[in-house]
Amino acid sequence: DAGVIQSPRHEVTEMGQEVTLRCKLISGHNSLFWYRQTMMRGLELLIYFNNNVPIDDSGMPEDRFSAKMPNASFSTLKIQPSEPRDSAVYFCASSLQGMNTEAFFGQGTRLTVV
Amino acid sequence: AQKVTQAQTEISVVEKEDVTLDCVYETRDTTYYLFWYKQPPSGELVFLIRRNSFDEQNEISGRYSWNFQKSTSSFNFTITASQVVDSAVYFCALKVWTTSGTYKYIFGTGTRLKVLA
Numbered sequence: 001d002a003g004v005i006q007s008p009r010h011e012v013t014e015m016g017q018e019v020t021l022r023c024k025l026i027s028g029h030n031s032l033f034w035y036r037q038t039m040m041r042g043l044e045l046l047i048y049f050n051n052n053v054p055i056d057d058s059g060m061p062e063d064r065f066s067a068k069m070p071n072a073s074f075s076t077l078k079i080q081p082s083e084p085r086d087s088a089v090y091f092c093a094s095s096l097q098g099m100n101t102e103a104f105f106g107q108g109t110r111l112t113v114v
Numbered sequence: 115a116q117k118v119t120q121a122q123t124e125i126s127v128v129e130k131e132d133v134t135l136d137c138v139y140e141t142r143d144t145t146y147y148l149f150w151y152k153q154p155p156s157g158e159l160v161f162l163i164r165r166n167s168f169d170e171q172n173e174i175s176g177r178y179s180w181n182f183q184k185s186t187s188s189f190n191f192t193i194t195a196s197q198v199v200d201s202a203v204y205f206c207a208l209k210v211w212t213t214s215g216t217y218k219y220i221f222g223t224g225t226r227l228k229v230l231a
Binding site: 031033035042043045048050055056089091093097098099100102103104105106107108110 | 145146147149151156157158159160161164166205209211212214216217218219220221222223224
């Protein structure tokens with residue numbers, strides 16, 4: 001398996017524009033996590049899904065952020081409208097359900113909002 | 115509260131020195147898992163090790179070793195004879211059961227290790 005695949009790797013957009021980040025899970029994994037990494041706040045959990053169902057979105061900063069899992073292998077994180085403070089590296093990670101399983105991370109999307 | 119604390123923000127060592135990265139966690143759960151991840155300059159987080167709460171046996175893998183002590187709620191990571199390639203940000207994480215009937219990971223803020231040639 002190719003691992004968790006995120007696209008795009010880099011995104012530069014203007015303030016106010018809509019941004020969509022994409023994530024393809026490892027085949028067979030049923031838990032999906034979206035994280036945001038910044039120098040100031042470290043690695044923050046935004047939302048996570050289990051079997052395509054959002055379980056906890058308390059980490060989503062504002063209503064401008066939304067995430068979906070249209071099927072078992074794919075997820076999107078959308079920011080509309082984007083703001084400069086959204087600039088960060090966004091990671092998705094997938095894992096098998098179970099306490100003893102590790103999360104596998106994608107390479108991240110570096111988002112810059114100007 | 116469930117929390118992971120990595121008090122060392124940044125550590126610099128000279129190549130071949132040993133270095134220990136500290137991790138202290140908080141949870142009331144009796145069953146949980148602990149993890150270490152490495153984030154090299156390329157950016158991707160790479161899994162290193164997991165340890166369950168019932169297994170306090172220390173583990174060694176090459177130059178890496180991990181010391182888990184429930185009495186002090188710590189899961190420290192030691193690199194022996196450090197190398198420049200060890201330069202990275204290292205994250206400690208706690209995996210716990212949630213009231214939603216699933217599991218989630220709680221990450222520390224990371225320790226940036228710089229190994230100087």
